[in-house]
Amino acid sequence: MSLSSSPRSSSDATAAPPFLAAYGWDGHWAAEFAPHAEQGLVPGRVVRVDRGHCDVITAEGTVRADTAFVTPHDPLRVICTGDWAAVDLHGDPRFVRSYLPRRTAFVRSTSSKRSEGQILAANVDHAIIAVSLAVELDLGRIERFLALAWESGAQPVIVLTKADLVPDATGLSYLVQDVETAAPGVQVLPVSSMSGAGMDVLAAVVASGTSVLLGVSGAGKSTLANALTGEEVMEVRAARDVDGKGRHTTTTRNLLALPGGGVLIDTPGLRGVGLWDAQTGVGQVFSEIEELSRRCRFHDCAHETEPGCAVRAAVADGSLPERRLESYRKLLRENQYIVAKTDARLRAEIRRDWRRKHAEGRAAMEAKRGRVR
Structure with missing residues (x-):
């Protein structure tokens, strides 16, 4: 929604x-x-x-x-x-x-079996997605956060926290490039609350309007909140060395006025980041795939085995990473499933499409076995 x-x-x-x-x-x-x-x-x-x-x-x-x-x-x-x-x-x-x-409203699906959305923050201008560099990057999770952020109406910004733990500038540059590939059109900002590197740029971003801090436990959100407010307003706990995970330091969503201007909403670490009717957001995250799709021979191309598929051609020539296409498909399927749980007509369309594909697959198998008359 x-x-x-x-x-x-x-x-x-x-x-x-x-x-x-x-x-x-x-x-x-x-x-x-x-x-x-x-x-x-x-x-x-x-x-x-x-x-x-x-x-x-x-x-x-x-x-x-x-x-x-x-x-x-x-x-x-x-x-x-x-x-x-x-x-x-x-x-x-x-x-x-x-x-x-x-x-604006930032909404995700709940982790319950019921089809429900949960609103996390309202009237937000910037969605600050905190990603820790103390652990291996999960680009798929970043893309998921971005889809929800774009769908909410807010402008996403990715903040790579704990940049001081990256041993050299070259390595940090490669990490930033990897995230930029997964986040076209989004500012990617490496910061360190310990050294202060990058914090002046982040402070300038959040100085106008309302920003919400998002990310998993251990991403450093509470540390960022303290650095931006200049006070120990949020309790901070160390992440585990073995996997970089942290406990939920923040247990409620809190709104804080910043001394340099702007308002910050700190949120608890999110274990699950389920999509909630976020097709437009997914399209913005994977804008290059959406653009390639317009060049496919068939308007309803599934980018699988269809002839004249511009998306598959881009994967073949290396201009589109296979990982991006798989992530795109995964998020679209998930979003379709969530929407279908509350839309009877869409459920019927999905069933018809499944039966059609099943029949086509069975016919193809029979043709291979020479049983087509």
Whole structure:
């Protein structure tokens, strides 16, 4: 499910509570909030959600509010860190009565057997994907994160953490090139929280708008958060030397205002990064394959054995790595499966396609055995 960005208003953000400007409030949000203001509600940004309550930063400071009015059955419509809320400060208890339409939303599928999406962060401008250089690069996982980031409407940025552990500049350059190949059109930034290398560039990226930190446990997200805020705001634990994995230091999603400007949402390490209706995002990650597909002889080319396949030709001449094509196919299949679980018509189409391919395969086998009459 893609929630695309709406254009930002050019209105003066000072029309809104000045204190909230540091958390991303601007003229667009002020206009959206006007009907709620008429009801005596006050605006605030959700900095943390926890068991039926959330912490909301308002012009009067941080308040604890009940979320009973914003807990629908649809998990994609529950209130989330990064939302702009309409809070009743005079109630007892205080309630979040509503939240403003989201500009963007980062959504993944849950690890449960049910077909459900989980919203991780809302109203995000930059998706900072933290990847540790202390372990072997997993380009497939990077591509998966990128698909979700592009689908959300945010601009992805890949941050290669722990760059100080790479022994030489040449080796680091090769690692950056490998990631750039898997991330066309995305900034790839090697950094070291220990030495400070690259941190000034990252600070400049996150200084405008809202950024969300994403990655697996041990990727160094909490260390990055501390370096960007200039404080020990997040607990840090060392990763295991044997495999570079870490425990979940961050257990909730927290929104932090940065001293140099901008807002940062730190998230727990993600064990699973399941796609959720992210076909457009997959297409952007593999933009070179999408472009090659337009040159195939058949518009519905599966890039397998069809004649005139431009994608297979690119693999054959070495201009397209075989790994990229396999990763593309894998993510498309996974995304189709997720969508089909909630779309009866698509399920029927998949079954028909499976029966057709099965019949063609059986006919081909019979032809080989000389049993075709």
